[in-house]
């Protein structure tokens with residue numbers, strides 16, 4: 001039987017991170033994955049990532065995936081695809097099945113389990129009709145297979161997955177009829193929600209789906225309003241036409257192998273449910289079996305990657321490839337990065353669950369227990385005007401200036417590095433709101449394309465005697481042409497007034513985020529934030 | 538066709554070889570390397586199988602091989618997860634009834 005130092009199960013960001021780190025320090029590593037392409041969920045993620053420079057913020061998910069694969073390749077790490085792990089036995093003997101027919105086994109000295117998560121279902125009358133799919137299926141179809149899952153889609157759930165996949169469906173050319181959220185607050189990042197609102201997609205809060213109707217496939221969806229206690233409000237039913245319903249109602253860790261291996265499980269609702277308990281080294285209750293990524297708690301791709309790196313370093317250290325003195329340093333560095341991703345109000349629950357399950361509070365001592373105030377249900381112009389990224393009216397009247405509409409604390413700071421004048425400042429922790437030093441801002445506009453939230457606009461009050469100009473990021477087809485007159489829309493995607501396209505800047509460094517500048521009547525400088533999307537051929 | 542030929546981020550779709558497969562005997566065009574589920578979706582085919590007990594229809598659900606809602610009879614073999622199985626020229630795909638008894642309804 002083949003023997004190796006480390007077997008990594010799952011070639012998503014967590015598994016790739018683990019393999020790369022262990023391989024870097026000299027361990028012999030094999031990765032197996034049951035899919036026929038590596039990357040897990042990462043290659044579906046075509047938007048620019050949040051985080052900071054160390055987390056590769058502002059780079060798109062699939063590009064991070066390509067870099068990881070190149071890195072693994074350079075280290076000579078073997079990735080065995082179409083290979084499913086079917087059993088983990090005593091002495092870490094692992095049984096595999098390749099191409100659904102060839103059975104083999106392998107004996108690694110250590111194992112990293114990085115099996116990811118599974119999307120939750122939601123049941124309602126009609127939920128099994130063809131046309132009800134998970135958001136992940138929609139993302140796979142439109143971004144990997146390049147086939148639209150439907151023509152008129154309703155998204156259920158306003159977490160980041162629901163928001164991002166809605167946006168990506170629009171980018172692929174589908175119509176998103178609405179996004180339905182049962183709660184009274186957006187679950188995901190406000191900047192993601194703002195993108196789809198500007199695109200004119202209604203976000204219907206406080207409603208849930210009661211049925212999908214249709215003969216043999218989805219033709220109509222029925223929703224109902226919920227009261228404070230989440231009870232249906234009779235008489236508030238509404239129906240509309242749709243051929244596809246996407247469920248984005250969360251993920252559970254895929255614990256099948258971890259259970260099989262006998263890892264101790266614990267229930268943490270804020271991390272997606274049952275997950276294998278692990279310590280500060282990502283080691284499970286079973287000696288030599290490490291866990292990372294969505295399996296160890298549903299979070300995001302960059303947390304998965306860093307947890308994977310930690311599991312890789314820990315397994316290499318336990319095999320003697322990393323000096324005893326060096327290991328705590330490396331570990332601390334990764335916990336620091338993980339800490340900054342979990343900082344802020346949206347990460348607070350995950351952070352405290354991780355702390356509790358790891359039982360080592362000192363790891364996070366550099367972070368305060370978040371006491372950030374409640375998020376508003378919706379961000380208005382007033383919220384932005386009161387935030388530190390908004391220039392004063394006097395400054396706006398003096399000439400071109402950036403206008404940062406990022407008023408929710410999220411772990412993100414690429415805007416800071418993008419500004420050649422040092423006019424954007426985020427102090428202490430990357431979750432703090434960006435501050436605009438308005439006297440330093442030269443109005444160059446370089447920050448717009450770097451912001452993964454598409455939350456920065458450029459306002460030029462003095463474009464001409466009667467017009468101001470507004471620049472905004474735009475990632476849809478068709479791109480408008482300079483000289484054209486199109487409809488300018490507000491933050492809710494509602495028409496405000498016709499605008500003239502002055503410039504479409506799609507240079508390479510923008511990485512497909514076109515920056516569009518439009519001339520608007522001066523009175524609309526605080527209203528117009530995008531244009532009505534054109535019709536695709 | 539529901540293909541995303543142009544994309545603001547991913548660019549134009551690469552030209553890949555077209556292959557022919559059959560669905561319940563009817564010939565459709567697929568793209569080499571795509572999954573059966575993608576090929577059927579691109580051809581507006583939404584019914585993949587019929588359940589054993591309640592005789593209701595199913596299509597893909599999870600899209601990544603976890604749920605088995607998309608199983609069909611492929612080259613005579615039942616219970617093939619079409620969302621993770623790639624097309625091959627000349628492949629025969631059939632709507633699956635129940636656990637794999639052949640279905641002979643012809644598609645129009």
Ligand SMILES: Cc1cc2nc3c(=O)[nH]c(=O)nc-3n(C[C@H](O)[C@H](O)[C@H](O)COP(=O)(O)OP(=O)(O)OC[C@H]3O[C@@H](n4cnc5c(N)ncnc54)[C@H](O)[C@@H]3O)c2cc1C
Nearest residue numbers: 010012013014033034040041085116136293294300301304
């Ligand atoms: C639809 C969807 C959208 C998402 N969008 C985002 C996003 O936009 N941004 C973001 O940051 N995060 C997003 N996420 C979160 C996502 O879970 C993480 O981005 C990340 O992919 C998790 O990494 P992972 O390595 O833990 O798991 P995965 O990327 O899921 O990788 C796990 C791998 O393990 C393999 N595997 C499982 N069991 C076995 C077995 N028995 N044998 C062999 N291989 C096995 C799986 O096939 C898979 O390839 C999204 C998740 C989903 C489902």
Ligand code: SF4
Nearest residue numbers: 419441442444445447
């Ligand atoms: S517009 Fe230019 S100077 Fe002003 S904040 Fe943005 S990058 Fe900095």
Ligand code: SF4
Nearest residue numbers: 406412414415451453
């Ligand atoms: S403004 Fe800065 S902190 Fe806010 S989303 Fe954009 S890049 Fe991130």
Ligand code: FES
Nearest residue numbers: 598600604605620
């Ligand atoms: S759709 Fe779930 S296995 Fe294919």
